[in-house]
Amino acid sequence: MPLSLSHTQRFAWLSALLAEWQPLWRPLPFQHRGSPWGEAYSALEAALLELSDAEVARLQDAPFSASPLADWLPVAALAELVELPELTGEAGELPAAWAAHVGGRKWSQIEAFLPRVAASPDERLVEWCAGKGHLARALSRRGAAEVTALEWQATLCRDGQRLADRQGAAVRMAEQDVLAPEAGRWLSPETHVAALHACGDLHARLIELCAAQGSAVTLAPCCYQRTAAAHYRPLSQGGRERAAALGLSLSREELAMAVQETVTAPRHVRRRREQAGAWRLGFDLLQREVRGVDAYLPVPSLAYGQLPARFEAFCRWAAEQKGLVLPAGVDWAAFEAVGERRRAEVTRRELVRHLFRRPLEVWLVLDRALRLEEAGFDVELGTFCARELTPRNLLLRASRG
Ligand SMILES: C[S@@+](CC[C@H](N)C(=O)[O-])C[C@H]1O[C@@H](n2cnc3c(N)ncnc32)[C@H](O)[C@@H]1O
Numbered sequence: 001m002p003l004s005l006s007h008t009q010r011f012a013w014l015s016a017l018l019a020e021w022q023p024l025w026r027p028l029p030f031q032h033r034g035s036p037w038g039e040a041y042s043a044l045e046a047a048l049l050e051l052s053d054a055e056v057a058r059l060q061d062a063p064f065s066a067s068p069l070a071d072w073l074p075v076a077a078l079a080e081l082v083e084l085p086e087l088t089g090e091a092g093e094l095p096a097a098w099a100a101h102v103g104g105r106k107w108s109q110i111e112a113f114l115p116r117v118a119a120s121p122d123e124r125l126v127e128w129c130a131g132k133g134h135l136a137r138a139l140s141r142r143g144a145a146e147v148t149a150l151e152w153q154a155t156l157c158r159d160g161q162r163l164a165d166r167q168g169a170a171v172r173m174a175e176q177d178v179l180a181p182e183a184g185r186w187l188s189p190e191t192h193v194a195a196l197h198a199c200g201d202l203h204a205r206l207i208e209l210c211a212a213q214g215s216a217v218t219l220a221p222c223c224y225q226r227t228a229a230a231h232y233r234p235l236s237q238g239g240r241e242r243a244a245a246l247g248l249s250l251s252r253e254e255l256a257m258a259v260q261e262t263v264t265a266p267r268h269v270r271r272r273r274e275q276a277g278a279w280r281l282g283f284d285l286l287q288r289e290v291r292g293v294d295a296y297l298p299v300p301s302l303a304y305g306q307l308p309a310r311f312e313a314f315c316r317w318a319a320e321q322k323g324l325v326l327p328a329g330v331d332w333a334a335f336e337a338v339g340e341r342r343r344a345e346v347t348r349r350e351l352v353r354h355l356f357r358r359p360l361e362v363w364l365v366l367d368r369a370l371r372l373e374e375a376g377f378d379v380e381l382g383t384f385c386a387r388e389l390t391p392r393n394l395l396l397r398a399s400r401g
Contacts, residue, residue, distance in 0.1 A: 010362075015242045018356065025257075089114075108389055109390055123190060123192040125191070127148070128193050128203075129151060147171050148186060154175055178202055187210065189214035193216070195217070197220055197222040204368075210372065217398050219397075224364050259392065261357055274343065278342070279336070282335040283299065315332075366381065376400055377401070378398065
């Protein structure tokens with residue numbers, strides 16, 4: 001049963017928990033040689049390290065269910081606070097032909113999103129950051145009026161317009177930088193903006209423009225860390241006051257934590273990722289020894305497929321990136337083995353951050369909801385699809401009553 005809390009109450013409670021537990025969720029376990037939480041949490045640390053691989057995998061997938069961390073962390077409260085209703089929409093399958101030129105997963109997301117865009121027949125529809133306007137084409141088929149799709153890349157606009165024309169869909173692709181000062185001209189009290197997975201500043205701008213122009217909006221936000229500001233400034237007045245009072249400040253890197261949960265990758269990709277993680281941790285110990293400095297050293301990331309075939313080659317690459325000269329006679333096998341062992345430990349310690357990911361994401365979306373409520377909107381917040389389809393499944397629906 002989801003809690004019947006107002007958005008303000010839910011936000012207040014989540015703010016308090018996030019602030020109280022920041023010493024546990026802020027540290028990045030891979031940067032620490034041992035426990036990142038010190039003596040105070042040695043029992044938590046011991047319990048984590050005892051977890052079997054199967055238990056770790058289960059908790060990664062379902063961090064709130066039957067969690068052994070509940071003896072130390074506010075698991076039950078967090079679980080309740082992130083439980084949101086699925087927003088209703090007019091059910092019904094869309095004709096398969098509408099899916100032409102849209103990738104399978106993206107189409108399934110559009111199928112889930114579309115019925116939840118509760119625009120009234122007299123509202124003009126606008127898609128925000130539309131790409132090739134796949135959502136706009138689907139929206140246009142629901143009603144008679146033309147849908148405007150805003151996108152700043154000329155090639156996407158051209159391709160999208162061609163697709164719409166060929167399919168006889170009433171869509172106008174409009175080349176528009178939504179961050180430009182004149183972007184507000186597309187919005188009015190008669191418009192309803194739909195935005196599926198619009199990133200940080202792009203959806204923050206949408207919310208500000210809706211508040212200013214009185215446009216209704218249906219938004220699934222994404223990538224909160226894609227923002228020009230290095231530190232998060234809550235959008236709502238209430239959020240700014242509460243965050244300041246609690247000392248809750250978030251860097252861009254910390255915002256990224258809210259969207260780190262991804263749909264499970266195929267087994268071979270996962271194995272490769274685990275290997276890369278273990279090698280990084282093995283190299284970390286090696287560089288501490290070579291430098292004589294017991295501190296983490298960030299190494300650039302490598303695109304998938306560029307990881308060298310062997311541990312030694314990886315270390316030589318990493319050392320070169322950091323301008324380090326490796327001595328002769330390194331016991332590669334020993335460092336590789338220690339890296340593998342550390343990876344198992346880090347994965348277990350990561351379960352603590354994992355518990356706070358969804359709460360942080362919900363907190364960020366609630367801040368957006370409060371901004372619109374402060375501007376006189378009625379706001380609904382819930383989910384629009386199962387997490388397996390996309391973990392970014394939160395939906396905000398708002399209109400000025
Ligand atoms: C994450 S995609 C979302 C696309 C589409 N809504 C979807 O769900 O597939 C973001 C889109 O926003 C566009 N975009 C990025 N910055 C923009 C800006 N300042 N103004 C307009 N569009 C922008 C990108 O070109 C891209 O097509």
